[in-house]
Amino acid sequence: MAHVVLKDLVKTYGSFNAVNHVSLTVNDGEFVALVGPSGCGKTTTLNLVAGLIPITSGEIAIGDRVVNDLDPKDRDIAMVFQNYALYPQKSVYKNLAFPLQMRKLPREEIDRKVKDAARVLDMTHLLERKPRELSGGQQQRVALGRALVRDPAVFLMDEPLSNLDAKLRVQMRSEIKRFHQDLKATIIYVTHDQLEAVTMADRMAVMNGGFLQQYDSPAQVFAHPVNMFVASFIGSPAMSLVPLEATTADGETVLTSAEGWILPLSARNARKVAAATSNKIVLGARHSTIKLHKSAVPGAVPAKTYTVEPTGDITFVQAFLAGAIVNISVPPTVAVAPDAAVWLEFDQDRIHLFDGETEMALNAD
Amino acid sequence: MSIAGERPVIPRRSRRQVDGWRWAGRIFLVLMLLYTAAPMAWMLLTSIKSGFAAMQMPPQWWPEEPTLASYAKLLDPQNSVGADFLRFFWNSLFVSTMTTILAVIVAVPAAYAFSRFSFPGRKFLFFAVLLRNMFPAVIFLVPLFILMRVLGLVNTHGSLILTYLTFGLPLAIWLLKGFYDNIPIQLEQAARIDGATRFQAFLLIVMPLSVPGIIATAIYSFIAAWNEYIYAYTFLSKNDQLTLPVGIQRFFSENTTDFPGLMAASFLMSVPVVVLFLVLQRYFVRALTEGAVKH
Numbered sequence: 001m002a003h004v005v006l007k008d009l010v011k012t013y014g015s016f017n018a019v020n021h022v023s024l025t026v027n028d029g030e031f032v033a034l035v036g037p038s039g040c041g042k043t044t045t046l047n048l049v050a051g052l053i054p055i056t057s058g059e060i061a062i063g064d065r066v067v068n069d070l071d072p073k074d075r076d077i078a079m080v081f082q083n084y085a086l087y088p089q090k091s092v093y094k095n096l097a098f099p100l101q102m103r104k105l106p107r108e109e110i111d112r113k114v115k116d117a118a119r120v121l122d123m124t125h126l127l128e129r130k131p132r133e134l135s136g137g138q139q140q141r142v143a144l145g146r147a148l149v150r151d152p153a154v155f156l157m158d159e160p161l162s163n164l165d166a167k168l169r170v171q172m173r174s175e176i177k178r179f180h181q182d183l184k185a186t187i188i189y190v191t192h193d194q195l196e197a198v199t200m201a202d203r204m205a206v207m208n209g210g211f212l213q214q215y216d217s218p219a220q221v222f223a224h225p226v227n228m229f230v231a232s233f234i235g236s237p238a239m240s241l242v243p244l245e246a247t248t249a250d251g252e253t254v255l256t257s258a259e260g261w262i263l264p265l266s267a268r269n270a271r272k273v274a275a276a277t278s279n280k281i282v283l284g285a286r287h288s289t290i291k292l293h294k295s296a297v298p299g300a301v302p303a304k305t306y307t308v309e310p311t312g313d314i315t316f317v318q319a320f321l322a323g324a325i326v327n328i329s330v331p332p333t334v335a336v337a338p339d340a341a342v343w344l345e346f347d348q349d350r351i352h353l354f355d356g357e358t359e360m361a362l363n364a365d
Numbered sequence: 366m367s368i369a370g371e372r373p374v375i376p377r378r379s380r381r382q383v384d385g386w387r388w389a390g391r392i393f394l395v396l397m398l399l400y401t402a403a404p405m406a407w408m409l410l411t412s413i414k415s416g417f418a419a420m421q422m423p424p425q426w427w428p429e430e431p432t433l434a435s436y437a438k439l440l441d442p443q444n445s446v447g448a449d450f451l452r453f454f455w456n457s458l459f460v461s462t463m464t465t466i467l468a469v470i471v472a473v474p475a476a477y478a479f480s481r482f483s484f485p486g487r488k489f490l491f492f493a494v495l496l497r498n499m500f501p502a503v504i505f506l507v508p509l510f511i512l513m514r515v516l517g518l519v520n521t522h523g524s525l526i527l528t529y530l531t532f533g534l535p536l537a538i539w540l541l542k543g544f545y546d547n548i549p550i551q552l553e554q555a556a557r558i559d560g561a562t563r564f565q566a567f568l569l570i571v572m573p574l575s576v577p578g579i580i581a582t583a584i585y586s587f588i589a590a591w592n593e594y595i596y597a598y599t600f601l602s603k604n605d606q607l608t609l610p611v612g613i614q615r616f617f618s619e620n621t622t623d624f625p626g627l628m629a630a631s632f633l634m635s636v637p638v639v640v641l642f643l644v645l646q647r648y649f650v651r652a653l654t655e656g657a658v659k660h
Binding site: 052071087 | 549551552554555556557558559560561562563565570573574
């Protein structure tokens, strides 16, 4: 196992910058998720690490070795592809043996390692089958097996679960997590599914438009998103973002909406607003931090419900507030009707404030 | 609603229409089958008649005294007709096989390059390859003859092989490129990560998967070269170099035509093509990449 260091990594296609000056370090044994919407550069970044496409500028080091100019085969990596990329003409056994044969291991050792891997992944009975005779989940396992049979320095995984059905995906998610815990493997895992990233990764790198937005533990990213993109991308349902205006009333800083209501701010939040570049402020709040009232209470602002989605143990309510849609969760015992007038109370300690011009999070210090 | 009342009527009417079309289709297919199979059957029947029986009017629908004499004559190297036929057969086999081998050797890497690599002029080259096939073959007859004379290749099999490559290669490259486009690039990437060089990934992973494509291409080139007449007729004049399509003409002469011999020769000429097809046809239908990747 080894650490991976990306330094100022750039990949351009013509005039299009797929990866923009990305720098990050993956520690030895760490599970890092690259997460972002499609086209954000996460898969390109992974392919750069794998050496499948040449980098435009920057540096990639695996272990203590700069691998910029090394062929994929010399980088000591293994990769699991989104479509599995199993060799269709080879049996499962030969698929697993291929990386070992390429490294010219003795026949007995290959046989032992293949059978070990098959036992770990519980597919000893499938060894003689061809990939097309396997179910999606089994194919996925073979792909995983082909990666781990070689004991590489780094595992690269490119959306390995996105082709599985929902139930199997959850099951394989915990298997991969377990696999990481047992092997203490260094894993770089690409996904567009923020839930996978949050649940599996030690640290997650949120990317957008080829830029690294935030690189931190899932808890930190969740609690302190650095900008509006990260705030709205991480968490489900997404964090609600309400565009407001900062004004001063009676010497106090408050947020006012186009609808006319006023949201007073705590002293700490007022300091945050003071740091903004303009009076345009975006209020962010997660569904669980908003309290829903059916009648007016002091400090709560008026909204109108839009949809009500019961999920069993929690009911999600969408409401219009100052032209934006706000997600609120309430216990299933609370009956809420669509198109009803409600009042929303924000928790001053748990709201997020963003600069409406730069879209960056505002900090008090 | 009114739809409920109409519902039983619609499928009945449409089924009757479909049936009508289906029968028309069947009749058409039977006619097509007769149209293509009858001459072949007649060829076979004539080839086992005696020379006299073949000329009878009204014709003998079924030969009264079937004989394999024509075949025996053609396959007997001691007989002058047989010696010629076998030499033509061998010439055709040589020219067609060489054309096929060269076409595959050139088309495989060319098609792979067009499919996988981006290089300057890729699009232009790819369509330039097809330019040759946009004109009737005869147009190139005189220019190619002059070219072959300059190269000193007239009256050699080399002239034919080169010429057949100019028809065969463009289509071979197009066909194979389609095959390579359908092989997911992730397979090669996986192989390269698993320890293969780029060339090994091509050789060990991509090549086996493109075998059906290569075989289809090879059959195509072989048949085209095997059946070609006009260039062989123009480029070759020495008797011992003729290929079968040209050589078979020798069965026609001013006074008599040996129809059973001609038909037997025609039948023998079609044998390699039919055998090739029967042996290799399973490769056409086998979807080898199934199960490689999940879509």
